[in-house]
Amino acid sequence: MRSTTLLLFASLLTASAHAADENAGALRRACPQIDATLQNALEGAARRLTDDQRVEVRLRIAGEQIGEIRITGADARLERKVRRAVAQLRCRANAAQPVEFTLALNRVER
Numbered sequence: 568m569r570s571t572t573l574l575l576f577a578s579l580l581t582a583s584a585h586a587a588d589e590n591a592g593a594l595r596r597a598c599p600q601i602d603a604t605l606q607n608a609l610e611g612a613a614r615r616l617t618d619d620q621r622v623e624v625r626l627r628i629a630g631e632q633i634g635e636i637r638i639t640g641a642d643a644r645l646e647r648k649v650r651r652a653v654a655q656l657r658c659r660a661n662a663a664q665p666v667e668f669t670l671a672l673n674r675v676e677r
Contacts, residue, residue: 594668597628598658605670608652612645613672622649622670628660 595601622645625637636653638646649670 591668594666597660597664597666598656601656601658604656605652608655609648609670609672612648616645616672620645620672622646622672623667624649624653624670625665625667626653627663627665628658629663630661631657631659633658 598604620641622641623639625635626633627635633654633656636650638649638653641649
C-alpha cells in the first residue's frame with residue numbers, strides 16, 4: 568500500500584532554527600488551517616509523484632485576501648494544483664504581509 572505525506576516548512580529566511588520555528592508559528596497563526604487545507608488539496612497530486620519534491624511558495628496576505636501567489640520548483644501541472652490549494656487558504660493578517668514557505672511533498676511506500 569502506498570501513502571503520501573505532505574510537510575509544510577516555513578521558509579528559512581535566516582540561518583537560525585529558532586527564527587524558522589517563529590516563521591512557521593506566524594504562518595500557522597495567520598492561516599490556522601494551512602496544514603489540513605494543503606494536505607487535503609494536494610494529497611492526490613502527491614500520490615502521483617515519482618520522486619519527493621520541494622515547492623517554494625510566495626504570497627501576500629492583506630487582511631483576509633491572498634494575492635501575488637508565486638510558485639517555483641514544480642512542473643506546470645503541480646504548479647496549478649498548488650496555486651489552487653493556496654488560493655483556498657483562509658488567512659488573516661492585520662497588515663499586508665509577504666509570506667514564503669516550502670512544501671515538501673514526500674512519497675512514502677509501505
